[in-house]
Amino acid sequence: MYAMKDYLGEDTLNAALHRFIKTYGFQSPPYVQAPQFVQYMADATPDSLKQVVEDMFNRITLFDLKCVEAGYKKKGNKYEVTLDVETGKVYADSMGNGTGVKPNDWIDIGIMKYDGNGKHSYQYLQKQLFTGGRKTIVVTVDEKPSKAGIDPLHKLIDRNSEDNIKEVKSLQ
Secondary structure, eight states: OHHHHHHHOHHHHHHHHHHHHHHHTTOOSSOOOHHHHHHHHHHHSOGGGHHHHIIIIISEEEEEEEEEEEEEEEETTEEEEEEEEEEEEEEEOTTSOEEEEOOOEEEEEEEEEEOSSSOEEEEEEEEEEEOSEEEEEEEEESSOOOEEEESTTOOSOBTTGGGSEEEOEEOO
16 A cells, blocks of 8 residues: 555545545445455556556566666766666466566656765655666766665565665766
8 A cells, every 4th residue: 555655645545545435434244345445446546557556456466676786976066876777577377477568667766875874865766667678767866875776665566675776886
């Protein structure tokens, strides 16, 4: 639901949940089932994001997301960060057999800075459209980056989420 809130917006998601509870709350048998709930989510979703509902509720969807390289160059008082990322997507059946499909998904790219107290915070976190394979992304940030990656908050089900984020190296 965290990912749905991110894609739809909190107000839209809450309104859909409110309509669902208003219709089915405190009902007697026979009780509502999951398909009715999914329909409320689909009804609240714009056409451009219908695939998100399908992937999160109606299919077993696994992503293969990886930050291959992350580097920066200082440009005046800014930092130009270059990320090479790879994206893949698989639909699995009930037996665990996967079928690769071409992604067409909006996925977060994040760039973090180190605060000096053992913590990293985001100075850039935006969705970008990915259609599979390898992609190079260039982003300019105000402070020296420490880490960067794809789906850094792990909103999507990734077969290996440990390779999503890399230390950002100087390219100069």
